[in-house]
Amino acid sequence: xxxxxxxxxxxxxxxxxxxxxxxxxxxxxxxxxxxxxxxxxxxxxxxxxxxxxxxxxxxxxxxxxxxxxxxxxxxxxxxxxxxxxxxxxxxxxxxxxxxxxxxxxxxxxxxxxxxxxxxxxxxxxxxxxxxxxxxxxxxxxxxxxxxxxxxxxxxxxxxxxxxxxxxxxxxxxxxxxxxxxxxxxxxxxxxxxxxxxxxxxxxxxxxxxxxxxxxxxxxxxxxxxxxx
Amino acid sequence: xxxxxxxxxxxxxxxxxxxxxxxxxxxxxxxxxxxxxxxxxxxxxxxxxxxxxxxxxxxxxxxxxxxxxxxxxxxxxxxxxxxxxxxxxxxxxxxxxxxxxxxxxxxxxxxxxxxxxxxxxxxxxxxxxxxxxxxxxxxxxxxxxxxxxxxxxxxxxxxxxxxxxxxxxxxxxxxxxxxxxxxxxxxxxxxxxxxxxxxxxxxxxxxxxxxxxxxxxxxxxxxxxxxxxxxxxxxxxxxxxxxxxxxxxxxxxxxxxxxxxxxxxxxxxxxxxxxxxxxxxxxxxxxxxxxxxxxxxxxxxxxxxxxxxxxxxxxxxxxxxxxxxxxxxxxxxxxxxxxxxxxxxxxxxxxxxxxxxxxxxxxx
Numbered sequence: 001x002x003x004x005x006x007x008x009x010x011x012x013x014x015x016x017x018x019x020x021x022x023x024x025x026x027x028x029x030x031x032x033x034x035x036x037x038x039x040x041x042x043x044x045x046x047x048x049x050x051x052x053x054x055x056x057x058x059x060x061x062x063x064x065x066x067x068x069x070x071x072x073x074x075x076x077x078x079x080x081x082x083x084x085x086x087x088x089x090x091x092x093x094x095x096x097x098x099x100x101x102x103x104x105x106x107x108x109x110x111x112x113x114x115x116x117x118x119x120x121x122x123x124x125x126x127x128x129x130x131x132x133x134x135x136x137x138x139x140x141x142x143x144x145x146x147x148x149x150x151x152x153x154x155x156x157x158x159x160x161x162x163x164x165x166x167x168x169x170x171x172x173x174x175x176x177x178x179x180x181x182x183x184x185x186x187x188x189x190x191x192x193x194x195x196x197x198x199x200x201x202x203x204x205x206x207x208x209x210x211x212x213x214x215x216x217x218x219x220x221x222x223x224x225x226x227x228x
Numbered sequence: 229x230x231x232x233x234x235x236x237x238x239x240x241x242x243x244x245x246x247x248x249x250x251x252x253x254x255x256x257x258x259x260x261x262x263x264x265x266x267x268x269x270x271x272x273x274x275x276x277x278x279x280x281x282x283x284x285x286x287x288x289x290x291x292x293x294x295x296x297x298x299x300x301x302x303x304x305x306x307x308x309x310x311x312x313x314x315x316x317x318x319x320x321x322x323x324x325x326x327x328x329x330x331x332x333x334x335x336x337x338x339x340x341x342x343x344x345x346x347x348x349x350x351x352x353x354x355x356x357x358x359x360x361x362x363x364x365x366x367x368x369x370x371x372x373x374x375x376x377x378x379x380x381x382x383x384x385x386x387x388x389x390x391x392x393x394x395x396x397x398x399x400x401x402x403x404x405x406x407x408x409x410x411x412x413x414x415x416x417x418x419x420x421x422x423x424x425x426x427x428x429x430x431x432x433x434x435x436x437x438x439x440x441x442x443x444x445x446x447x448x449x450x451x452x453x454x455x456x457x458x459x460x461x462x463x464x465x466x467x468x469x470x471x472x473x474x475x476x477x478x479x480x481x482x483x484x485x486x487x488x489x490x491x492x493x494x495x496x497x498x499x500x501x502x503x504x505x506x507x508x509x510x511x512x513x514x515x516x517x518x519x520x521x522x523x524x525x526x527x528x529x530x531x532x533x534x535x536x537x538x539x540x541x542x543x544x545x546x547x548x549x550x551x552x553x554x555x556x557x558x559x560x561x562x563x564x565x566x567x568x569x570x571x572x573x574x575x576x577x578x579x580x581x582x583x584x585x586x587x588x589x590x591x592x
Binding site (some may be wrong): 117119120122123124125126127128129130133134137138141142224225 | 273274275300301302303304305306307308310312314316317318327328330331332373374377
């Protein structure tokens, strides 16, 4: 029913999105914690930087990524010496997806961190738990629903990312052709409408599945941390 | 284990400037809301750093602003029971208790888990979630959790303030048991004279950020000068009594140093020592031994001191055997009776002068 190129696009999208979410989750938690709990010089600037991909045209973000992480970019050239290449590779698609989803993840986690009662953390410290132990055993479990929500949002954003991805890593079938890029490519090809329609249905199915699973997970986690 | 505290801090217009010692036993930090009690408790626990201060626990310096020493809360080994319990909502009761035990130093002395569970009556609650517990149950779990961390000192910040009257009466016997068996010194922060009268050995009276009085509870509470601070309805003296026997008509006979009291049935076996509080407003004075009076409690006393406040009342401190009894009468009555220090007279107590909630176990 599906052609190999269509399967390849779906598989690549899933891989790109999963890697993007898993890799950006730890820094997202760290930045959310900094923004929610610490007052420091540059707090506003950091917040603005994190939110930038949300307001910039995706093409601009993609182009900036190309300038920075491309083979001749400042970071890209350095990383290439270590064998890490982003431009025109699926890893680049994952980087673009991570950057675009980052503000959504940070936002969801930060909101849940701000809802955690700091007096519970104070209570943990009087019981002998240091800062790291308190974070791991009290704060982290309490914000688990927020982390989950952030991850789901980030995943959805990554699955749908198009502008920054196509600018940064182009649209190479089997390598950087994600689901949205494939639909776009099929629409540009005479006789490609059938493929485009099938991929569209697939995208709808994946999105629906993700929503159902995340709702179920969210309920379970909320019950586990005693907030439901 | 003694806790020595001196600290100073300014919060806008309000300045805190106190010094006191606490322990062994239960030391009450007493004062109205806004007197600085919770700030002191938090400073001791390490949750608040005052501008200046020094806090020492049995030779360990927890805070010394002059020497730039400020030990983190988690290293101080000061357990805290907060007014709002602060149980971890993501853990059940057993999980909360395990959290307390996890960071306890190996080999630290103290009652074991089974003993603490029994002492606080929470064996049945282990699999419950904090959200399903009543206020009193939450506080008992919070107390057990704090004890399992094997603190060298326990701070209890208004632990009963969030509970209603009957719940308070339920939990007070647990606190008495804890005081007598856990052998952890306690700083008990409260604005309730009744709780302090039942639990504390010593009291530190705070007013507007200053220590006004400090000393044994029986001495400070029976001081007539304390009446305006405590409130005329709450003022009363505290002393020990021994249960002599229970009579068939529902009354109990209690021996005090200056005679025998007959009170409605108290909850203690004959021979037991209990602690009672007698409200000053329920004590009458008579120059001669009255006859044909309904009260069975007529005790010979001697006037020690009088204190006239701003109102129409006078607080009279009376010597009753080795104890002190506090009476509150009108200034007019004091003048007409010619009350003066050294005068012998008779104190008359209504059987209701000792509220039910004010009969507690004596500190063993």
